[in-house]
Amino acid sequence: MSSLDIERAVDRYGDEQIELIKFYRDVALEVDCDPNYIANNFKNSTLIQDKMMADFKRSKKDSLSTLNRTVVSESLAYGDCGALLATPSPSLSGALLDEIGSDDQRAFFREHVTKTSCRTFFGVTEPDRGSDAANMETKMRGHTLKGEKLLVGNVGTAGIGTVLFRTEDKFLDMRAAIVTPKQLSSERVKRESLQMFALRGSNVGYIHFEDLPIDEDMILGHHLRPMQQGVMSMVQVFNRFRPSVSAMALGTAQAIVDHVESTVDKLDFSDRRQLSLLNEEIALARKLNEKAARQVDKNPFASTMASLAKMKCCAAAKRVSSVINSILEANIILFDPWLSKALRDVYAFEWMEGTSNIHRNNLITGIKRNEFPFLNQ
Numbered sequence: 001m002s003s004l005d006i007e008r009a010v011d012r013y014g015d016e017q018i019e020l021i022k023f024y025r026d027v028a029l030e031v032d033c034d035p036n037y038i039a040n041n042f043k044n045s046t047l048i049q050d051k052m053m054a055d056f057k058r059s060k061k062d063s064l065s066t067l068n069r070t071v072v073s074e075s076l077a078y079g080d081c082g083a084l085l086a087t088p089s090p091s092l093s094g095a096l097l098d099e100i101g102s103d104d105q106r107a108f109f110r111e112h113v114t115k116t117s118c119r120t121f122f123g124v125t126e127p128d129r130g131s132d133a134a135n136m137e138t139k140m141r142g143h144t145l146k147g148e149k150l151l152v153g154n155v156g157t158a159g160i161g162t163v164l165f166r167t168e169d170k171f172l173d174m175r176a177a178i179v180t181p182k183q184l185s186s187e188r189v190k191r192e193s194l195q196m197f198a199l200r201g202s203n204v205g206y207i208h209f210e211d212l213p214i215d216e217d218m219i220l221g222h223h224l225r226p227m228q229q230g231v232m233s234m235v236q237v238f239n240r241f242r243p244s245v246s247a248m249a250l251g252t253a254q255a256i257v258d259h260v261e262s263t264v265d266k267l268d269f270s271d272r273r274q275l276s277l278l279n280e281e282i283a284l285a286r287k288l289n290e291k292a293a294r295q296v297d298k299n300p301f302a303s304t305m306a307s308l309a310k311m312k313c314c315a316a317a318k319r320v321s322s323v324i325n326s327i328l329e330a331n332i333i334l335f336d337p338w339l340s341k342a343l344r345d346v347y348a349f350e351w352m353e354g355t356s357n358i359h360r361n362n363l364i365t366g367i368k369r370n371e372f373p374f375l376n377q
């Protein structure tokens with residue numbers, strides 16, 4: 001029996017995504033055991049194909065694209081976030097190509113993704129530098145790429161992706177390139193998926209480039225001015241996606257609370273009161289996150305509100321996990337495989353798109369820039 005209460009899901013998110021929400025919940029445990037489950041068994045299904053085409057549409061910038069992506073991400077994560085992340089999609093690479101790719105590069109990427117229905121990767125984080133993109137060690141010298149990336153979603157199995165690197169040692173030298181299917185099967189690339197405890201569908205992995213030749217026409221941004229080729233454009237892509245990651249945390253948290261409310265009989269008045277407080281916290285974080293998404297849609301450099309929202313959404317999700325663990329008897333959780341998995345999954349969001357400490361730093365910078373004038377009143 002599905003752990004999804006469909007009526008509740010429709011009440012919360014409408015019926016537009018309901019088939020996909022239901023599918024994600026139905027395959028959630030299979031994906032948790034095998035992150036390739038959707039790619040191996042459903043990549044040609046209409047549901048997955050339609051989702052991929054919708055993702056291509058959503059990665060295009062328009063006046064509401066960040067908000068739309070945020071709302072959809074929450075609803076799909078309500079189905080199951082691991083399954084969502086294990087689905088073939090252009091994902092962040094699609095957005096990067098939309099930001100700085102040429103028409104030919106976009107067409108090359110899109111053709112490969114749609115023809116093979118593959119998953120894609122976006123390589124930023126490194127073993128020694130983490131996600132501190134300004135200090136990356138992956139470098140391109142001449143026309144060869146050397147370096148390594150860690151914790152990159154789907155990198156062990158993706159059919160194509162993009163990678164960020166530096167060309168010199170100056171601030172504005174950050175660039176990105178498409179890593180083609182041919183390069184991925186070359187001896188100069190080593191990659192593997194990592195063992196995970198939470199959110200296994202995200203299938204994070206490691207990739208190493210050993211003097212990999214990069215074709216000039218796969219380097220993004222040649223047609224743009226130097227300021228638009230690298231760091232400034234990457235910042236916009238990160239900012240546009242951050243509210244979606246926060247929304248995934250909320251979707252997972254909301255799904256847990258709804259699931260407990262509708263399936264656990266032995267809840268007393270105090271338990272129900274605690275669940276209602278969790279619902280309020282999620283609703284407040286959602287309001288803030290959607291406000292942040294609207295701000296990014298107006299100005300893609302407006303990152304302060306999105307940082308605050310990311311902190312609030314991750315905190316709400318972690319509180320849900322901790323409260324549910326404290327009010328339910330251990331055997332209720334242990335014998336409910338989807339619930340015990342979801343209670344683990346929420347801890348991964350803190351580590352996606354920057355930790356709370358990093359966002360706290362962004363927030364302080366925003367306060368110093370007087371982005372919150374009411375604090376001075």
Ligand SMILES: Cc1cc2nc3c(=O)[nH]c(=O)nc-3n(C[C@H](O)[C@H](O)[C@H](O)COP(=O)(O)OP(=O)(O)OC[C@H]3O[C@@H](n4cnc5c(N)ncnc54)[C@H](O)[C@@H]3O)c2cc1C
Nearest residue numbers: 122123124125130131151152153202351352353354355357
């Ligand atoms: C499910 C999942 C999917 C992911 N997908 C991708 C992907 O597709 N591509 C990709 O490139 N990466 C991906 N990542 C990696 C992710 O983006 C990083 O792990 C995340 O941004 C945190 O950065 P970090 O690991 O470098 O940690 P760091 O930023 O190095 O932080 C390590 C610790 O130090 C603290 N810290 C760091 N700097 C400071 C400071 N200045 N002041 C105070 N404290 C500090 C942090 O709070 C944290 O506790 C993924 C991670 C997860 C969990």
